[in-house]
Amino acid sequence: MSGLAPADPGPDRALVLEGIGLRLGGRSLVEGLDLTVPPGEVVTLMGPSGVGKSSLLDFVCGTLDPAFEASGRVRLAGRELTGLPPERRAVGILFQDDLLFPHLSVAENLAFGIPPSVRGRRRRRARVAEALAEAGLAGFESRDPATLSGGQRARVALFRTLLAEPRALLLDEPFGKLDVALRDRVRRFVFDHARARALPTLLVTHDPADARAAGGPRVELSTPGMQQFG
Amino acid sequence: MGATLRRLSEPARPAAGAPALRLPGTGDWTRPVPALTLTLFLLPIGAGLLGTLLPAFGWLPALGGRALGLGPWRALFAEPGLGRAVLVSLVSGVGGSVAALAVVVLFCAGCHRSRLFRRLRVVLAPLLAVPHAAVAIGLAFLIAPSGLLARLVSPWATGWTLPPDVAMVNDPWGLALGLGLAVKELPFLLLMTFGALGQVQAAQRLRTARALGYGPATAWLKTVLPAVWPLVRLPFYAVLAYSLSVVDMAIILGPSTPPSLAVLVVRWFYDPDLSLRFVAAAGALLQLALVAGAIGLAALAERLAARLGRRWLAGGGRGGGGRAADLAGRTAALGALGLGLASLLGIALWSVAWRWRYPEALPSVWSAQTWLRHLDALLPTTAVTFGLGLAATLVALALVVGCLEREQRGGRRPGRGALWLLYLPLLVPQVAFLFGVQVLAVRLGLDGGWLALVWSHLLFVLPYVFLALAEPYRALDPRFGRAARCLGAGPDRMLWRIRLPMLLRPLAFAAAVGFAVSVGQYLPTLFAGGGRVATLTTEAVALSAGGDRRVLAVYAFLQTLLPLLAFLAALALPAWRHRRRRGLRLPS
Known part of the structure; x- marks a missing residue:
């Protein structure tokens, strides 16, 4: 596959979290979290459900529910993200469900992610075709996402996110719902593409196998003030 | 690369200079919408109530009313037939809405296990769509002495060759109006109840109660109804208010001398004698008081029912197998919905009938x-x-x-x-x-x-x-x-x-x-x-x-x-x- 050569892991392209605190209804979920995710590396955040792993990702990509009180700063490639609306952060995210838009075709789903700076119908279409070819789904343009298999959907979801040209990737247990045989393949596929694009990648999971496959550093998130290393 | 991870134990601090994390507000067109909507809503209602209140106490400069007083009220209470009009409103309005509610409760309690229960949803939406006036007109076609029902059984069963002289429609007590209201409001109340059932985990409640040995109808009444009612309360109040003050259906199905209060008020508004406008305004406020009183009474009845119901619940009676409730619920719901559908049929028939003599069951000439x-x-x-x-x-x-x-x-x-x-x-x-x-x-x-x-x-x-x-x-x-x-x-x-x-x-x-x-x-x-x-x-x-x-x-x-x-x-x-x-x- 083309484009898998490791890109320049310049430290200035890292995703940096500084002193992150999250509170909901007076209860503190995360306190004083500092984290640097270097480009091309997958950092795994682990912890039991309810400790605020997903909320942390929401905070990073700017979609945190306003009911939360949040503090701390997020920087990406030297740019301050805190306070920016999600669409201007260039942070891609994959959820546990692929969340392909059910009213759009596969091609329309992918094209939704392509930035408007790519002008012209032909050029946008070519981008979609390239992405589908890279995902091993050439010719799938007009398909209804509901007719795809789980693995195919996961690949479309990944490429939709990558086509938006993110500078960092967040993974919110994206392999949790895939069956075991598929999980390993999809996992490798996602990690390989993230590394190939030198994306700082933050993975949230409670599956230790995910963390092992990610190969990067691991952070254990538990009750506030007790973050440990894994 | 573990070195890139640092752990600091200092407490969370607010981001320096970073704005609060709200989705961006600048240029967000949705921001003023709730206030705009409320204004569009409250302004006419508030201004309208004021515009009714002032004339009711004699203030309407356009018609020369410049002195506040109780004159309009004295005139209102001196109107012949006012008491009867209020009574007609109460009989039809309260009767109709309580009947509709009773059918809903009976049907849900008795038939919640049946296939009919799940299928009924499909016909409810179109029935809901039929305007009140059309239901009233169709129902009049159906139950009038010269209506479809009489024709179906005449003359072979009744011996009628002329329509009998019975006031089936426009009866002096507003019973036909009450029936029409019940038929028309039933689909709305049923739909709202179905919606509420989904929100209270009705199935789970029923399973628990049934496992404790309660019969199906009793289980529904004792465990589901108390949970569903708070969600159906407001829709029921709306039905009650509407039924008490309906005008179009009352003109078609209700009595005319005197009519129900709301119709009487509209008549006064449109009377060539402009001084009646003051009486009309007072009557409109009386209508408001009637509705407020009825809703207040309903709230009171609800408290009473809750108190008695608690005792009934704690009594532990299990109830029977529910066959009777099933039959009753089925009959009531299908009867009322059937009346609604048959009304539509009557409208369709009459619109293409050219000659249709009594007591023929179908038109003899179509056109x-x-x-x-x-x-x-x-x-x-x-x-x-x-x-x-x-x-x-x-x-x-x-x-x-x-x-x-x-x-x-x-x-x-x-x-x-x-x-x-x-x-x-x-x-x-x-x-x-x-x-x-x-x-x-x-x-x-x-x-x-x-x-x-x-x-x-x-x-x-x-x-x-x-x-x-x-x-x-x-x-x-x-x-x-x-x-x-x-x-x-x-x-x-x-x-x-x-x-x-x-x-x-x-x-x-x-x-x-x-x-x-x-x-x-x-x-x-x-x-x-x-x-x-x-x-x-x-x-x-x-x-x-x-x-x-x-x-x-x-x-x-x-x-x-x-x-x-x-x-x-x-x-x-x-x-x-x-x-x-x-x-x-x-x-x-």
């Missing part, structure tokens, strides 16, 4: 003559009805989507108080504020214009559109929106490209509901149109006093057809748009 002869009047009237419905529905949809979207972006849901506000136009009797609205409209030179018409319809269309859309809008998985935002879509692009297309089905349904509500409006059209704007509904009500059933049937038929077509379109459009999208198909 499209009635349609063709009135085409010149039908077309513009239909166009006005359609245009008005479309305009009010589109404005309502825009406002409701704005409010619901604001809720999503602000991350805050309105409390129960907002729901009461939403129901306000449905709880306050129309006659109590529409008169004031008209006075205001005349003042501002808006009466009879489209602005006044659309606005007045909006007051009643908007609550229903909101009720139809709120649940699906809030239930849409918020992660789709988040995914879209993280793909680089701004809040508006996300709304237009993702959220609204995904909600096409409920949007279309809400639009159909709103359109149907607008088509059915009688009093708002009459008042805001200054009596000069004719819709299918105002024409049908006006014709109901005359003799020709065929013409009346044509108008009633069209009046029913328009909303039904809207519902068909609401089914067809999403089905066609999503024909190649399996993920959006209805689970069948």
Whole structure:
């Protein structure tokens, strides 16, 4: 596959979290979290459900529910993200469900992610075709996402996110719902593409196998003030 | 690369200079929408009530009323037949709405296990779409002494060769009106109850109670009803308020000397003797008091029922196998819904009947003559009805989507108080504020214009559109929106490209509901149109006093057809748009 050569892991392209605190209804979920995710590396955040792993990702990509009180700063490639609306952060995210838009075709789903700076119908279409070819789904343009298999959907979801040209990737247990045989393949596929694009990648999971496959550093998130290393 | 990870134990500190993490507010068009909606709502109702209140105490400078006093009230209570009119309102209004509620409870308690229970949903929406006036006209065709029912059993069973001289319609106590109200309100109450059942885990409650040895009907009454009632309370109050103050159905089915209070008030408003306007205003306030009193009594009855019910619940009686309740519920619900459907059939028959002598069960000569002869009047009237419905529905949809979207972006849901506000136009009797609205409209030179018409319809269309859309809008998985935002879509692009297309089905349904509500409006059209704007509904009500059933049937038929077509379109459009999208198909 083309484009898998490791890109320049310049430290200035890292995703940096500084002193992150999250509170909901007076209860503190995360306190004083500092984290640097270097480009091309997958950092795994682990912890039991309810400790605020997903909320942390929401905070990073700017979609945190306003009911939360949040503090701390997020920087990406030297740019301050805190306070920016999600669409201007260039942070891609994959959820546990692929969340392909059910009213759009596969091609329309992918094209939704392509930035408007790519002008012209032909050029946008070519981008979609390239992405589908890279995902091993050439010719799938007009398909209804509901007719795809789980693995195919996961690949479309990944490429939709990558086509938006993110500078960092967040993974919110994206392999949790895939069956075991598929999980390993999809996992490798996602990690390989993230590394190939030198994306700082933050993975949230409670599956230790995910963390092992990610190969990067691991952070254990538990009750506030007790973050440990894994 | 573990070195890149640092752990600091210092407490969280606010980001220096970073704004609070709210989704961006600049240029967000949804921000003023809730306030705008409330203003559009409260302004006419408040001003209208004031415009009724002042004349009721003698203040209406345009007609020379410049001294406050109790004169109008004295005149009101001196009106002959006032007491009887109030009684007719109570008998028909309270009787009709309580009957509808009783059928709902009986049906749900008795038949919640049956297939009928699940299937009924399908017929409820179209029945809901039929305007009140059309139901009344159809019911009159059905139960009048010369109606379909009498014809079906005459002369072979009854010996009648002439219609018997019994007041089956326009009876002096308003019983026919009560029946009509029960038939018309039943689908609405059932639909609201079905919606509520989904929110209270009814199945789980029933399983638990059944496992403890309770019979099905008793289990429903003891474990589901107490949970469902708080969600059905407001809709029931709306039904009660509407039934007590209905005008169009009361003109068609109710008595005429004296009529129910609301009809009497409208008569006074339109009396050539302008001094009666003061009496009308006082009467409108009496109507308001009647509704407020009835709702207060209902709340009191509810407390009493709750107290007795607690004792009954704690008594531990298990109840029987539920066969009797099943049969009773089935009979009542199917009977009432059957009456509704048969009414529509009668309308269709009469609209194409040319010769139909008593006691023939079917017309002897069929013809499209009635349609063709009135085409010149039908077309513009239909166009006005359609245009008005479309305009009010589109404005309502825009406002409701704005409010619901604001809720999503602000991350805050309105409390129960907002729901009461939403129901306000449905709880306050129309006659109590529409008169004031008209006075205001005349003042501002808006009466009879489209602005006044659309606005007045909006007051009643908007609550229903909101009720139809709120649940699906809030239930849409918020992660789709988040995914879209993280793909680089701004809040508006996300709304237009993702959220609204995904909600096409409920949007279309809400639009159909709103359109149907607008088509059915009688009093708002009459008042805001200054009596000069004719819709299918105002024409049908006006014709109901005359003799020709065929013409009346044509108008009633069209009046029913328009909303039904809207519902068909609401089914067809999403089905066609999503024909190649399996993920959006209805689970069948």
